[in-house]
Amino acid sequence: MLRHGFVGLIVMLVAGGSAWAQSSNQQTLNELLESVKRGQAEGRTVNAERERRFINYKNEQETLYRKARAEAAELDKRAEALRARFSANEKDIDKLKTTLKERSGDLEQLGTVFRQAAGDTQALLADSLVSAELPERLQVLTSLSRTEGIPAPEDIESLWYELQREMTENGRIARFEGEYIDADGEPVRSTITRYGVFAAQADEQYLQYQPQSRRVEVLPRQPGSWLERITRDDSTVLIDPTRGSLFSLLVVSPSLKERIAQGGIVGVIILGLGLIGVLMAVFQVLYLLRQGGKIFAQRDKLDRPQDNNALGRILLAARDAGQQDMETLELAIDEAILKETPKLERLQGGIKLLAAVAPLLGLLGTVTGMIETFQAITLFGTGDPKLMAGGISQALMTTVLGLVVAIPLLFLHSLVASRSRVLIQMLDEQSAGMIARRQEQQAGEVGLHA
Helix, strand or coil: CHHHHHHHHHHHHHHHHHHHHCCCCHHHHHHHHHHHHHHHHHHHHHHHHHHHHHHHHHHHHHHHHHHHHHHHHHHHHHHHHHHHHHHHHHHHHHHHHHHHHHHHCCHHHHHHHHHHHHHHHHHHHHCCHHHHCCCHHHHHHHHHHCCCCCCCHHHHHHHHHHHHHHHHHHCCEEEEEEEEECCCCCEEEEEEEEECCCEEEECCEEEEEECCCCEEEECCCCCCHHHHHHCCCCCCCCCCCCCCHHHHHHHHCCCHHHHHHHCHHHHHHHHHHHHHHHHHHHHHHHHHHHHHHHHHHHHCCCCCCCCCCHHHHHHHHHHHCCCCCHHHHHHHHHHHHHHHHHHHHCCHHHHHHHHHHHHHHHHHHHHHHHHHHHHHHHHHCCCCHHHHHHHHHHHHHHHHHHHHHHHHHHHHHHHHHHHHHHHHHHHHHHHHHHHHHHHHHHHHHHHHHC
16 A cells, blocks of 8 residues: 555656656756655665564564463463362361261350350359459450350369359458548558458448449448447457448448438427427426435424425324314315325326327328328339338338337336326325324323213
8 A cells, every 4th residue: 555655656746747847957857856766765664664563563462362361271270170179178177067066066065054154153253342352353254255166174274263262262351452442532542351252441441342343442331330339359340241232231221310300390390299208207207206205204204294295294284284173184184185296296198198199290290201202103103112112211200200209208107107106195195194093092082081
């Protein structure tokens, strides 16, 4: 195709040269011819170079293509071999699994039981006071509970060791440097004494282990004075056999002051009436004791009556009656006894009334407290048993206060009444004796006159 182009170009140039030759000289035509020849030679050289490069490139591509085909064939063979090997390995694995299952037998259940035992042990030891001293064992048990497959002998030995160590620490008194949270919520570094898994002390304060935070805290409320008296000896210490439950009840168990406060205004009224009743009873008992002593002293000195006691005043009233008839004497003595009796029996009615009113007020407080409890249940529902139990406990506290006040007042009333009856009976006996002696005296005088 290139040759045809060159031929056409030459024809055109020849035709043009013929036309141009008519107006140009022969020298110019020769130069043009030489120029065309040089152009043709250069074109052939360039085209030959292009053809050579193209052929070389084609040969290279054919070589690469054959090489790639060879590599692909090699890879296909290798892939086929790997697929065959993979299939064979799968069959071998299935056979090995079957063999392992047949030979392992109950060992599969061992793994399940081991993990369950490790988890149960971890939960048990997490609540143990020993974990305050040995916190690292919880991580060990957590790792054991997550073991997959059949446990190794070392894992089984680790679980046994932790169980054995817990049993050993149960009966051991240990001292270790640790940190506890004081009543203000501040961490304190001190020596902690642990009594097995039942109690712990630091700086003369009882501590409690909190499994959630894994820290030791001071009991918000320490054991009462009656418990401290039990442990006054340095060799005696309080322990909690429930592993903290009893000490926890110290926090929620109200003190005497808090229980009284639960009674509310009704409880305060009951205690006020009880205090008034006790003061009345004490005052009257002291009065009767003082009068009783004077009356007993006067009984030994009937011929020297004094007006500082009831018997003396009766004797003076009988002496003032003089030598009047017996009926007048009896009336004078009865009048004197009637004057002395109210003093000896005073305040008994008030004490008895307070003893009867106190439980009634307690019942009133209980009824009002139950009404408030049922109103709270209506508002908040019955989802919280502690709310119901707390409301009922507060309601019943007024009944307790009423009975606590009424029972002592009944005893005091009985004491005052019995003491006053003894003194009144003594006055009656002495009065009867005076009348009898006067009758004997008058009978003797009548006999002398006769």
